[in-house]
Amino acid sequence: xxxxxxxxxxxxxxxxxxxxxxxxxxxxxxxxxxxxxxxxxxxxxxxxxxxxxxxxxxxxxxxxxxxxxxxxxxxxxxxxxxxxxxxxxxxxxxxxxxxxxxxxxxxxxxxxxxxxxxxxxxxxxxxxxxxxxxxxxxxxxxxxxxxxxxxxxxxxxxxxxxxxxxxxxxxxxxxxxxxxxxxxxxxxxxxxxxxxxxxxxxxxxxxxxxxxxxxxxxxxxxxxxxxxxxxxxxxxxxxxxxxxxxx
Amino acid sequence: xxxxxxxxxxxxxxxxxxxxxxxxxxxxxxxxxxxxxxxxxxxxxxxxxxxxxxxxxxxxxxxxxxxxxxxxxxxxxxxxxxxxxxxxxxxxxxxxxxxxxxxxxxxxxxxxxxxxxxxxxxxxxxxxxxxxxxxxxxxxxxxxxxxxxxxxxxxxxxxxxxxxxxxxxxxxxxxxxxxxxxxxxxxxxxxxxxxxxxxxxxxxxxxxxxxxxxxx
Numbered sequence: 001x002x003x004x005x006x007x008x009x010x011x012x013x014x015x016x017x018x019x020x021x022x023x024x025x026x027x028x029x030x031x032x033x034x035x036x037x038x039x040x041x042x043x044x045x046x047x048x049x050x051x052x053x054x055x056x057x058x059x060x061x062x063x064x065x066x067x068x069x070x071x072x073x074x075x076x077x078x079x080x081x082x083x084x085x086x087x088x089x090x091x092x093x094x095x096x097x098x099x100x101x102x103x104x105x106x107x108x109x110x111x112x113x114x115x116x117x118x119x120x121x122x123x124x125x126x127x128x129x130x131x132x133x134x135x136x137x138x139x140x141x142x143x144x145x146x147x148x149x150x151x152x153x154x155x156x157x158x159x160x161x162x163x164x165x166x167x168x169x170x171x172x173x174x175x176x177x178x179x180x181x182x183x184x185x186x187x188x189x190x191x192x193x194x195x196x197x198x199x200x201x202x203x204x205x206x207x208x209x210x211x212x213x214x215x216x217x218x219x220x221x222x223x224x225x226x227x228x229x230x231x232x233x234x235x236x237x238x239x240x241x242x243x244x245x246x247x
Numbered sequence: 248x249x250x251x252x253x254x255x256x257x258x259x260x261x262x263x264x265x266x267x268x269x270x271x272x273x274x275x276x277x278x279x280x281x282x283x284x285x286x287x288x289x290x291x292x293x294x295x296x297x298x299x300x301x302x303x304x305x306x307x308x309x310x311x312x313x314x315x316x317x318x319x320x321x322x323x324x325x326x327x328x329x330x331x332x333x334x335x336x337x338x339x340x341x342x343x344x345x346x347x348x349x350x351x352x353x354x355x356x357x358x359x360x361x362x363x364x365x366x367x368x369x370x371x372x373x374x375x376x377x378x379x380x381x382x383x384x385x386x387x388x389x390x391x392x393x394x395x396x397x398x399x400x401x402x403x404x405x406x407x408x409x410x411x412x413x414x415x416x417x418x419x420x421x422x423x424x425x426x427x428x429x430x431x432x433x434x435x436x437x438x439x440x441x442x443x444x445x446x447x448x449x450x451x452x453x454x455x456x457x458x459x460x461x462x463x
Contacts, residue, residue, distance in 0.1 A: 025327065033330035034330065035329060036327070036329070039335070040334065040335075043335065043338060047338065050342065051342070051346070054349050055349055058349060058350055058353060061353070061354060076358070096343050096344075096346065096347035096352075097343060099346065100343040104342060130335075134325065134326055134327070134328070135327075135332040136331070136332075136335050138332055139332045142332075
C-alpha cells in the first residue's frame with residue numbers, strides 16, 4: 001500500500017506542478033447556445049490590433065513611405081508575393097482573403113506568446129491565443145474550403161467537378177477524400193502546434209522558472225510565424241489548384 | 248513573461264484529457280477490462296504478479312483521485328464545438344472586409360499608381376534623351392547657319408571694301424595723272440618760255456660776241 005500511496009502522491013504532484021489548463025473554457029450563453037468567451041475576447045483584441053494599426057499606418061499614404069507605412073507596404077508585398085506564387089496571375093481578388101488569413105493567424109499566435117493575457121484572471125479557463133481553440137482553427141479551415149470551392153466554381157462552372165475523375169475515375173474516392181482531409185489537416189496542424197507550444201512553455205516554466213524556457217519561447221514565436229505562413233500558403237495553394245486548368 | 252505565466256497558471260487541473268463531455272476512461276470499464284487480460288496470460292509476456300500490481304496501480308490511481316479532479320476531467324473539453332465556430336467565421340469575414348477597405352485595396356492601389364508613375368517618369372526620361380539629341384542637332388544647324396551667314400557677310404564686306412579701295416585708288420591715280428599732266432604742261436610752257444627768252448638772249452649775246460671778236 002505504501003507504493004500505491006506514493007504513486008497517488010506523485011500523480012497529484014504532477015497535476016499540481018503542471019498547472020496547465022487544457023480544455024477549460026469560460027462559457028457564455030447566447031440564445032441558448034454556448035460560446036467560448038475567452039476565445040472571442042482575445043479574437044476581438046487581435047482584430048482591434050489589426051484594424052487599428054492598419055488605420056494608423058495607411059491613413060495618409062506618402063509617395064516616399066515612412067516607418068509604419070513602409071512596414072505595411074512590405075507586408076502587403078509579401079502577401080501579394082505568396083498569393084501570386086500559389087495562385088498565378090489572377091491572384092488579385094484573393095489578396096484580401098489570403099492576407100487576412102495570414103495576418104489574423106500570425107497576430108493571434110504572437111499575441112498568445114507576447115501579450116500578458118494571464119494578468120487578467122477569468123472565473124474559469126484562461127485567456128490565450130484565439131488559435132488555441134479548435135473552433136477558431138476549424139472556422140478558418142472551413143472558410144478556406146468554401147473559398148477554394150467558390151474559386152473553382154466561379155472560374156470553371158460545373159466542369160469544376162470534373163477534377164474528381166482526373167486523371168482517372170479510379171481516383172474518385174481519393175479525390176473526394178481530399179476535400180475532407182484538407183480542412184482537417186489545416187485546422188489540426190494549426191491547433192496542435194499552438195496548443196503544444198503554449199503547453200510546452202507553461203510546463204517548462206512551472207518546472208524551471210528561470211532562463212531555461214526562454215529558448216523554447218523563441219522557438220514558439222518562430223513556430224507561430226511559420227504556422228501562419230503555412231496556413232496562408234496552403235489556402236492559396238488550394239485556391240490556385242482549383243482554379244488552374246484541368247484537361 | 249515567465250513570471251506572469253507562473254503566477255497565473257492555476258494548479259489542480261488535468262494536463263492530458265482529450266475526452267469530450269462524457270469521458271471514455273470511466274473507472275468501471277477499466278476495472279472490467281483488467282480481468283479479461285488476466286484470463287488470457289499467454290498473450291502478454293508479463294508475469295501475473297507484475298500485471299496484478301500494474302492493474303492495481305491503474306485502478307487505484309483513478310479511483311483515489313480527488314473528486315474535484317474527476318469533475319475537472321469531466322469538464323475538460325478540448326474538442327468542444329459550439330457557437331464559437333460560426334461566430335469566428337463571421338468575425339473573420341468582417342475582418343477581411345474591414346482590412347480590404349482600409350488596408351489592402353487603398354494601399355495596393357496607391358502602390359500600383361506609384362509604380363505606374365515611376366515607370367512613366369523613367370520612360371519620359373528616355374524620351375528626353377532623344378529630345379536632347381534633337382536639340383543638339385538643332386544647335387549644330389544653328390551654328391552652321393550662323394557660320395555661313397558670317398562668312399557671307401565677311402565676303403560681302405571684303406568685296407565692298409575692295410571696291411571702295413579700288414575706287415579710291417582709281418580716283419587717286421586719276422588725280423595724280425591730272426596733276427602730272429598739269430605739271431608736264433607747266434614744264435613745257437616754262438621750257439618754251441625759257442627757250443624764247445634764251446632766243447632773245449642768244450641774239451644779244453651773238454651781237455656782243457661779234458663786236459668783241461671783230462674789231463672794228
